[in-house]
Amino acid sequence: MAKLREYAGIVGAQTIEEIETLATRLAGKTVLNVNSTAVGGGVAEILNRMVPLLQELGIDASWEVIKGGEAFYAVTKKFHNALHGDKQDITPKDCQVYEETNDSNLEKLALDADIVFIHDPQPAALVKKRQAQRNRWLWRCHIDISRPQAEAWEFLKPYVEKYDAAVVSSPAFAQKLTIPQVVIAPSIDPLSDKNRELDPALARGIVEKLGIPLDKPLVTQVSRFDRLKDPLGVIEAFTQARRATNARLLLIGGSADDDPEGAQVYQEVLDRARNNPDIVIRSLPPTSHIEINAIQRVSTIILQKSLREGFGLTVAEALWKGKPVIAGAVGGIPQQVIHQKSGILVHSVEGAAYWIKQLLNNPEYARKLGENGRERVRENFLLTRHLKEYLLTFIFCLRGAGEELVRL
Amino acid sequence: MVRSHVLYPLSYGPQKALILHNYAMETVTPIKLPRAKQPFRFFSRMALSIATGAQARDLPSLLGGIRSAPEPVIYEHTYGFLQRHRFLTPETTNDFAGWVTVVLREDKAGERLAAIDATRCRTIRELRESFVAILSRAIEGTSPPYRTAPEGQEFHFMSAIRYSLPTAHEAWDLAELAKALGKIGAASLYLHVFESMLRHQEGRSDLSWWVEEELGESELARAIEALDPAGQSLEFLRARLIGIVERRIADMTRG
Numbered sequence: 001m002a003k004l005r006e007y008a009g010i011v012g013a014q015t016i017e018e019i020e021t022l023a024t025r026l027a028g029k030t031v032l033n034v035n036s037t038a039v040g041g042g043v044a045e046i047l048n049r050m051v052p053l054l055q056e057l058g059i060d061a062s063w064e065v066i067k068g069g070e071a072f073y074a075v076t077k078k079f080h081n082a083l084h085g086d087k088q089d090i091t092p093k094d095c096q097v098y099e100e101t102n103d104s105n106l107e108k109l110a111l112d113a114d115i116v117f118i119h120d121p122q123p124a125a126l127v128k129k130r131q132a133q134r135n136r137w138l139w140r141c142h143i144d145i146s147r148p149q150a151e152a153w154e155f156l157k158p159y160v161e162k163y164d165a166a167v168v169s170s171p172a173f174a175q176k177l178t179i180p181q182v183v184i185a186p187s188i189d190p191l192s193d194k195n196r197e198l199d200p201a202l203a204r205g206i207v208e209k210l211g212i213p214l215d216k217p218l219v220t221q222v223s224r225f226d227r228l229k230d231p232l233g234v235i236e237a238f239t240q241a242r243r244a245t246n247a248r249l250l251l252i253g254g255s256a257d258d259d260p261e262g263a264q265v266y267q268e269v270l271d272r273a274r275n276n277p278d279i280v281i282r283s284l285p286p287t288s289h290i291e292i293n294a295i296q297r298v299s300t301i302i303l304q305k306s307l308r309e310g311f312g313l314t315v316a317e318a319l320w321k322g323k324p325v326i327a328g329a330v331g332g333i334p335q336q337v338i339h340q341k342s343g344i345l346v347h348s349v350e351g352a353a354y355w356i357k358q359l360l361n362n363p364e365y366a367r368k369l370g371e372n373g374r375e376r377v378r379e380n381f382l383l384t385r386h387l388k389e390y391l392l393t394f395i396f397c398l399r400g401a402g403e404e405l406v407r408l
Numbered sequence: 409m410v411r412s413h414v415l416y417p418l419s420y421g422p423q424k425a426l427i428l429h430n431y432a433m434e435t436v437t438p439i440k441l442p443r444a445k446q447p448f449r450f451f452s453r454m455a456l457s458i459a460t461g462a463q464a465r466d467l468p469s470l471l472g473g474i475r476s477a478p479e480p481v482i483y484e485h486t487y488g489f490l491q492r493h494r495f496l497t498p499e500t501t502n503d504f505a506g507w508v509t510v511v512l513r514e515d516k517a518g519e520r521l522a523a524i525d526a527t528r529c530r531t532i533r534e535l536r537e538s539f540v541a542i543l544s545r546a547i548e549g550t551s552p553p554y555r556t557a558p559e560g561q562e563f564h565f566m567s568a569i570r571y572s573l574p575t576a577h578e579a580w581d582l583a584e585l586a587k588a589l590g591k592i593g594a595a596s597l598y599l600h601v602f603e604s605m606l607r608h609q610e611g612r613s614d615l616s617w618w619v620e621e622e623l624g625e626s627e628l629a630r631a632i633e634a635l636d637p638a639g640q641s642l643e644f645l646r647a648r649l650i651g652i653v654e655r656r657i658a659d660m661t662r663g
Contacts, residue, residue, distance in 0.1 A: 015593060016592035020571055021574075115466055171459045171566050173455075177461075183458065184457075375495050379496055396569060403569060405569075405570045408571055
């Protein structure tokens with residue numbers, strides 16, 4: 001795993017120096033991260049990199065994953081969709097399952113770190129047993145809660161307000177809360193297997209090994225098989241665009257441990273694509289980082305036609321590789337993609353189809369979008385910026401609110 | 409007592425921008441550069457963005473929000489906006505102008521808002537009044553209904569908590585200054601060249617104050633104050649600033 005100093009070639013030695021100096025203000029502090037899955041999805045990916053870097057900086061950081069049964073993950077998936085704004089039938093029994101699982105985890109976890117950093121709604125109720133003033137609690141919300149279903153949010157909100165602060169990915173996700181809400185966009189790791197530079201021949205070899213033909217331009221969506229990523233809409237958009245272009249659609253996905261709907265959606269996608277030889281679908285294990293990297297690099301266009309999105313890290317990944325991206329204007333995607341400057345934002349299947357044709361037919365314009373996109377990611381969405389803001393948040397949390405200008 | 413420092417040709421780190429603007433000093437005769445009584449100590453500026461929950465959907469609600477916002481909110485959308493553009497050239501000068509132009513498509517008001525030079529306002533209050541004046545005029549010239557942002561594209565007022573952190577970099581003379589400017593973070597550069605104008609309130613920045621008061625370099629101080637962060641990335645500004653300092657050193661070297 002890359003050491004912090006190795007990022008200097010990408011973000012500049014000054015940035016690394018700033019982070020190191022900042023971290024001296026937190027030396028020896030304990031930070032416990034808690035989430036609901038060790039693999040799959042953006043949260044686990046970020047923690048996999050963030051925790052070792054915090055440790056390297058002299059902060060005693062650790063990471064625990066809560067344990068829950070199928071019923072718990074079915075409930076939290078419902079919560080997840082409801083918080084994203086999808087209507088769900090949330091029953092008292094669901095709430096009971098959620099609370100019982102959190103209670104059973106409370107017995108197993110030592111939550112006595114200086115900062116307890118809870119990620120997403122699944123373990124949010126762990127805060128119920130916090131002892132006031134003994135340590136600081138942060139809730140990191142990685143999903144778009146700008147228009148939540150009321151029942152789900154009203155259930156969760158009392159727990160959230162027991163924290164010292166919340167961290168959201170976009171100002172649009174902020175809610176009316178009695179606690180401060182820090183805005184921190186997530187990030188990608190430019191030196192991880194998923195994003196590091198790959199020799200083009202090696203990338204092609206990896207993709208061919210997966211049985212993906214490279215005889216036509218690839219229009220690719222990399223996303224777990226989830227209705228909110230609209231894989232069926234992607235097939236429809238490609239089918240419309242396909243009449244005027246000669247390309248191949250590639251849908252690459254997988255599912256996370258905490259997503260019980262994945263297999264069902266995958267089957268629906270297979271059924272819809274049946275009999276179309278220009279649509280290739282692959283479900284890859286969550287550890288297929290190099291493969292994803294290679295697929296993104298050999299693709300001509302990357303799609304992320306989400307209907308709802310937390311932040312949509314796959315967009316940043318594609319932009320970092322200099323690829324033109326066509327993405328749904330939802331969640332954190334408009335923060336990453338400035339329409340017609342660093343990518344294309346769409347609001348419909350027809351819009352996606354139109355821009356697939358446009359970019360396939362205008363490679364020079366597509367290239368420029370990709371170049372701008374890469375610089376936008378360098379400036380805003382790399383791990384080093386994220387790390388620095390987490391350190392500032394820990395300092396903010398430990399000092400308490402009320403200061404506008406702080407000399408450290 | 410004015411201390412002196414022996415000057416030799418400078419070398420910098422690997423930054424492309426610096427290499428492009430490294431004015432090589434043809435005269436390599438060592439000279440004694442005036443030294444300051446007090447060194448210039450560089451601090452780093454970092455900021456944490458805080459959501460306020462306040463939103464605007466049209467010109468009147470933007471005006472209302474700007475009028476009632478605490479000063480850190482105005483800071484975040486102006487100074488904070490420019491500070492975030494290290495590599496990319498900002499297309500406007502503040503978040504308000506960008507939103508009014510792109511989302512509300514009020515081009516005339518957007519242009520006027522973009523023309524406000526935050527670094528020339530002596531105080532945040534003065535800066536706020538500039539925005540209020542332009543928006544009030546735009547609203548007076550428009551009949552309701554006002555253009556409204558589509559759902560999901562509202563303007564979100566943000567606040568900022570600013571942190572200052574000492575760095576290991578300091579300069580006692582112009583040669584050390586040029587060298588340090590190549591090593592400090594972009595946010596540190598922004599703090600000492602632009603944001604500090606708010607503190608001095610005389611159109612001077614930390615850096616222009618120091619070169620004038622400590623080194624007696626009035627002309628150089630004016631050149632630093634004339635730098636404009638609008639339409640330029642911080643890395644570009646860094647290269648320009650180093651160029652200005654190096655040129656002055658070269659002039660002194662030639663005698």
